Amino acid sequence: MLEYIRSNSQSLGVKLAFGLIILVFVFWGVGSMKDRGAGNVVAMVNGEPITVRDFELAYRNAEESVMRNNPGATREQVRQGLGRQVLRDLVSQTLVRQEAASAGITVTPLELRIAVGQIPAFQNAKGQFDPQAYKRVLEMQRISPAQYEHDMSEDLLRQKLFALVTAAAWHDPAEAQNRYNFLREQRVPDYIFIPAADFMANAKPSDAEVAAYYDSHKAEFAIPPKVDVAYIRISPENLVKPEAISEADARKWYDANLSRFNQQEEVKAAHILVPLAEDAAEADVKKAQESAAAIEKELKSGKSFADVANAHNGPNAAGPGGELGWIKRGTTVKPFEDTAFALEPGKVSAPVRSQFGLHIIKVEEKKGGDTQPFASVAADVRKAIAKEQGADKLRDVLDNLIEDNILGKPLEKSAQALGLEAQQTGLASAQELQQKMGINAEAAASLEKTPANSPVDRALEAGDAYVVARVLKAEPASTAPLEAVKDKIFARLQGEKALAEAMRTAAERRKNLADGPINPTVKTGMGIKTANPMDRSGSLADFGADPELAAALFHAKVGQWLPAAFAVNSPKDGQGAVLVHVGAVQPPDPAEWDMIKDIMVNAVERERLQGMYETFMQRLLSTAKVEVHNMDIVDRKNM
Helix, strand or coil: CCCHHHHCCCCCCCCCCCCHCCCCCCCCCHHHHHHCHHHHHHECCEEEEEEEHHHHHHHHHHHHHHHHHHHCCCCCHHCCCCCHHHHHHHHHHHHHHHHHHHHHHCHHHHHHHHHHHCHHHHHHCHHHHHCCHHHHHHHHCCCHHHHHHHHHHHHHHHHHHHHHCCCCCCCCCCCCCCCHHHHHHHEEEEEEEEEHHHHHHCCCCCCCHHHHHHHCCCHHHHECEEEEEEEEECCCCCCCCCHHHHHHHHHHHHHCCHHHHHHCEEEEEEEEEEECCCCHHHHHHHHHHHHHHHHHHHHHHHCCCHHHHHHHHCCCCCCHHEEEEEEECCCCCHHHHHHHHHHCCCCCCCEECCCCCCEEEEEEEECCCCCCHHHHHHHHHHHHHHHHHHHHHHHHHHHHHHHHHEEEEEHHHHHHHCCEEEEEEEEHHHHHHHHHHHCCCCHHHHHHCCCCCCCCCCCECCCCCEEEEEEEEEEECCCCCHHHHHHHHHHHHHHHHHHHHHHHHHHHHHHCCCCCCCCCHHHHHCCCEEECCCCCCCCCCCCCHHHHHHHHHHHHCCEEEEECCCCECCCEEEEEEEEEECCCCCCCHHHHHHHHHHHHHHHHHHHHHHHHHHHHHHHHHHHHCCEEHHHHCCCCCCC
């Protein structure tokens, strides 16, 4: 729940005097009252209860967060396993709180006030804590001040415990570069490809082989049951037409919901990043500044910003051309934000330092922070009103349609009476019903089992809509006859035989290949090709990726032929066998290492700290007494 707001925070020190916050902050004495009755307990952790209220609040917040981040997901999909994840999180939070109390670690009101005061989303244009912004942002996220302050306090407590547990962590300074060298090293492979197509003529299977394959693989040729479904799709949007909303009603709704049309100030920006750690030594700072100056010189020479960004940005620094997309206030680090919003479109900034390094920023477009006029949003207003009015009518419409359906009235006539459209799937499997009707797997399975000429006596969920359905025709599951799939089986067996012969031929040829450098004349005569350099996760030439081949290639020494052939598939030449030789090793680019060194070092250090903390948490969990009293609530049964 804190993720949205925490993602906008920064740890650059306390910027506000305590007096600016203390007079306006809201503190609620969270956690002072808990219902500990046995019927209201979901779980016990070392004798401390996790109440139904605790769980329901955490679950609701988690569910809303997942729905916001996955707009296309249905509530049914979101629920899969979410309750157990929420319970695990609550158990972990309880263990952290108990361990912190045992170690004498607390979060004081002062610490909480200072931490919240540093969050940009709660600050005004001068970087000062703004109580109105605080309330407004929490309202937008549908979080109460009490809940937010409780969660923030828990988070600070975890950070303190994390710092204590990981204080003794150590990592080898050379580990980051060793890992980088391992990941970025490339091999230049030579290879001989033996196409399976060369052996197809003599690889024809017999009728007996085709029949035997059919008999032993009948499951592959199963035809699932199918049903033909007539249905009406109903959603609030299609029950009321936006054009039926009068201008007077639209204006009235617009005036009552004016805050919805406040357009937040945004900039569309790109940047070139010279990585630099926040606590970098003076020598590293000077080196980064020199790199930034050289980049500025390139830009002034007339090179396009996009080309220079592509040449200098490291992995994950930005999109192509340095693109960052549209940025709103409060969504990025403050030094970057202040500069970006001060720039005019088309202008490029001088280097700006943040905790990530030195940014050279270009602003491409700006959107002003004002209220959109009624004329520009009138269509959206009418759609919103139509949706609200449609939602009010939805229940009655569904009840009437279901009643008509049960009474056997044609769905076409029922749909026409409401200005809706009746549709028909044609014979379709359960999976096809999901795609055509937008329903979930459970609803599709129930339709699959419904007899022909039978109405469904309830509305089926279909994302944000509902479906009223009648099964017109039903066909049971069956198996495709041999004659219908004979050609398919023949082609498959022929391909397998040809590939096996290609592999056998490759194995014989491998016996005559000697390790060591390959003479260019011999190379041409034997049809040996050299592929582009390949990294550990790459693929050989245009063949599909093969982790085993890649692992063998990086395990072998320069000049060695891999001991065995590999079956491969090429979009151009089809299946075949390949023999691979390690032609050369290409070490990583030192210039690239210099560019991302600080990022890699920090990542390795964070990984080591996180690993130590996770081990600590696993120990806490393994020794804790955790009793779950109400798994039905956790798994959302009958809810």
